[in-house]
Amino acid sequence: MRLAGYLRVSSTGQLDGYGFDVQRADIERWAKANGHKIVEWFTDAVTGKYDAPDRPGLTDAVQMIRRPAQAEGIVVGKLDRLARALTVQEAILALVWREGASVFTAEDGEVQQDDPDDPMRTAIRQVQGVFAELDRKTVVKRLRDGRKEKAKTGRKAVGEYAYGFAGQGQGRERDAAPEPTEQAAVRRIVELRESGASYRVIASTLDxxxxxxxxxxxxxxxxxxxxxxxxEQQSG
Known part of the structure; x- marks a missing residue:
């Protein structure tokens, strides 16, 4: 069967080590073992609150199974890679099935369509989705609580640092430290700006x-x- 491979990572999903490379390797092994061909790969790196509407990779993967179809289904490493929320998961599955296509996971094989004579099938899938969503929310809360505690110490509470700085240290001791290469660029920007150069000219000069x-x-x-x-804010 011709399948579209879909990979997703997120700011919280990276914590379980299930990154793009691992997902792809799992899917490739499964596809080879079951006689399927991955015709194209699609990826999304999801951050923050965004889900399906803001995932161009998933949108493109779904387009592959629309008529005239270029693929007969979509395969993911695990079902929670398809969506982080149960409602979104169910909506995507319904959409794919409506197009006459299939969804597979490298972990469990084909995701079986709902059967009115087998309600337990749907219940088990949805329960798995509920626990996957709960796990994600638990991780998010733990990270949020950690940031709050870190902020109380006066250190930077998030992992992203302004240009010119990088994280240094581990755990609660982690904080911003000057990054030499970026600091050189910052000094050059200040120098050019003080000489009267426009932002556009500075950008071209840096390049x-x-x-x-x-x-x-x-x-x-x-x-x-x-x-x-x-x-300017720092110097002011």
């Missing part, structure tokens, strides 16, 4: 000189502006 932004491929005027404003 030309080899200074790298944290995530993007190139600097933007907005990214430069944010750093300049932060520096």
């Amino acid at each position: 030309a000189e080899g200074h790298k932004p944290r995530r993007a491929a190139a600097w933007s005027a907005m990214a430069v502006r944010n750093i300049v404003q932060r520096q």
